Ligand code: HDD
Ligand code: HEM
């Protein structure tokens with residue numbers, strides 16, 4: 001019996017991690033893409049150049065698909081707190097539930113309210129109003145990010161609450177302290193930059209693909225393709241270094257407020273000064289040792305405390321039952337950082353090509369940019385895994401254990417729901433990804449059509465799948 | 478009397494019921510149109526049906542997110558008992574809404590390929606299953622939930638009874654009626670005519686369901702029966718059944734006479750009355766038959782902070798929601814497809 005409960009608990013965790021892990025890909029895409037669309041439409045209005053309108057219309061189709069998937073996967077999240085973590089939601093609801101409600105009222109309604117106008121309203125409202133609608137959607141995604149990160153950061157570094165002695169509920173005392181808790185500003189900046197970077201590399205890869213294709217077909221690449229590639233590479237060159245800077249600041253903040261998490265990220269067992277930075281190793285939670293460690297002397301202290309003999313925490317400072325699982329976050333953290341450095345190098349490389357006027361003519365660079373398509377999203381997921389697994393064994397850091405947050409849902413129901421979620425997510429979001437890839441495989445045209453469904457047949461790869469279009473045309477005739 | 482701890486939950490209960498009603502009405506016609514897809518096989522007319530809701534469905538669904546968030550923030554005790562109690566139907570509903578939601582884009586983007594059929598099917602089945610689950614959860618709340626020490630303590634299939642199945646079917650029928658009358662309002666020609674026809678059938682079905690649920694509900698718990706039969710309550714509750722009949726007659730007449738907007742308004746009237754009747758029945762319980770609103774609510778500091786935001790933001794939200802509906806107003810015909 002005890003055992004069934006344990007498995008149900010593990011499934012509840014796995015299910016939450018799986019559904020939120022899928023969800024976050026789409027918001028990150030939406031946040032970055034909405035901002036990009038607002039910039040494109042603004043540039044079009046300001047300069048009147050057709051290329052910006054073409055790009056706007058090209059990317060808005062991808063946006064409508066991504067946004068739709070973000071909405072449906074987010075709906076699941078809003079109810080999953082109650083289905084999987086009922087004890088957590090009962091105790092923390094007076095704080096996290098209120099923040100979520102504000103998110104709905106200030107962000108979700110705004111995004112949804114103006115999305116219709118943005119997607120289908122170009123011919124119904126004036127240009128100015130349409131631009132305003134695009135901006136509202138973009139701002140909505142940013143507001144949404146702000147609230148949900150306030151909520152998540154409060155769970156990491158809780159402030160401004162009291163605990164009701166009668167039932168263990170968290171009672172809000174000071175809303176400003178709750179929202180502006182110590183890790184919130186760092187998380188907000190780091191996540192916002194992550195969303196922009198992810199989209200920069202997705203857009204850049206799309207551009208690179210069409211540059212390569214044009215080269216293979218022996219023609220000159222079109223203007224929209226060059227503009228999109230160039231814009232994306234500017235973003236990469238500017239945002240990637242900023243992100244590393246933000247990540248470093250975030251790490252210092254974690255050192256201050258969640259030292260156990262930091263020790264586990266670094267794979268350090270003993271608290272010491274002049275600590276090395278491990279590049280590789282396999283932390284072993286049982287023997288309390290990191291095996292096969294390869295480290296750079298002194299670098300650990302230098303990065304974490306910005307001084308050579310600064311003291312960094314070790315996991316042995318904390319009781320065994322309060323240590324996060326180091327083997328997971330040791331690696332997720334390193335993957336994120338490695339990808340971040342790689343993205344910065346690609347950004348700098350693009351500057352070099354730009355100076356030599358070879359940005360649009362270097363196939364080697366285009367191939368690298370194409371391979372970097374998923375890099376942003378991967379780094380972002382690894383970052384979240386570091387943050388969330390590093391918070392274990394707590395849901396509200398230091399106050400409420402994950403094992404005491406779970407719902408009284410029986411194992412059989414958990415197994416059913418887990419299976420259903422995995423199957424449905426693979427089918428639905430897998431198809432969505434397929435649609436997206438085919439959509440972006442079609443080159444943007446001059447005089448690109450609207451997102452209007454009556455032009456559906458040219459939204460998808462007309463060039464790559466002429467047979468399909470012919471077949472449907474034949475049927476229609 | 479300025480007793481916050483007493484009044485805040487009452488104010489919030491009213492707001493929550495209003496939010497749920499708005500959701501039921503708005504997403505009701507979306508889901509209804511999803512179900513009516515089964516009756517309309519013509520591709521062009523299906524596109525017209527979809528295009529009347531494509532620009533607004535996301536906003537409609539957001540009311541459901543609001544309902545969940547308000548429950549979570551203001552009545553966390555109810556959120557934490559009801560969601561585990563209805564775990565399976567809620568998961569099923571979420572999955573159904575995933576299929577329904579992505580179908581708007583996917584069926585267009587895959588048009589001309591065999592896969593487009595699958596997303597149409599997902600749209601229909603998703604809509605039908607979501608409607609059924611919502612109805613049976615609603616029925617399950619009325620029927621009551623087993624609670625020990627403030628937490629759900631029943632089995633995972635407790636919710637599944639003949640009563641909740643009836644409620645599920647009623648909501649399916651009701652949503653389909655909303656969808657049909659919405660299309661009567663927003664479309665022309667052949668489609669409008671078939672919707673008129675369907676609306677008549679569905680109205681008869683829904684009326685039957687309303688009668689059955691109304692007679693069954695008071696038999697579930699003694700307090701429910703007392704609420705509807707004791708003096709002086711009768712004075713307040715008697716108008717509800719009378720108005721149901723009035724709206725029914727009006728609906729029948731307007732469908733026959735060719736009015737375009739009145740049938741939809743009558744269907745809305747029915748929904749409004751049913752939800753009020755439901756509120757009257759279970760008041761003041763949040764989780765019948767044990768937990769009242771006050772047992773499950775969050776501390777006044779949370780409720781107050783959230784109330785300030787809600788009172789300022791809801792009017793703004795309603796304003797731009799109405800604006801975006803107005804941008805896409807007017808009849809949609811087969812000729813103009815989308816714009
Ligand atoms: C960094 C940003 C971010 C993060 C961490 C999350 N979300 Fe999200 N969410 C968004 C950013 C976002 C967004 C950008 O606002 C979305 C994406 C696409 C969209 O439609 O809005 C969205 C959609 C979205 C929706 C649908 C809104 C609608 O109907 O329009 C819900 C209910 C949630 N989310 C709820 C959650 C919950 C409960 C989360 C925590 C586990 C969560 N999201 C994590
Ligand atoms: C969007 C990006 C996010 C990702 C990728 C993510 C990932 C994860 C992962 C991997 C876990 C499982 C940890 C474990 O059980 O070992 C988890 C747990 C959890 N997360 Fe997140 N998370 C995200 C955002 C959020 C946000 C924004 C919130 C709250 C506002 C949140 C609340 C929770 C809760 C309540 C749990 C369950 C308890 C637990 O297992 O710790 N998460 N998340």
Ligand code: HEM
Nearest residue numbers: 187190194244247248251254337340376379380383384387
């Ligand atoms: C290369 C330098 C980077 C450093 C030093 C760094 C540092 C960090 C640290 C320390 C955390 C954990 C915060 C915590 O304690 O909870 C974190 C989380 C995270 N990282 Fe990074 N990061 C870097 C690059 C990136 C890149 C390139 C991305 C994505 C494109 C990214 C996305 C994230 C996300 C989404 C999170 C989780 C949310 C959060 O806590 O902010 N990071 N990062």
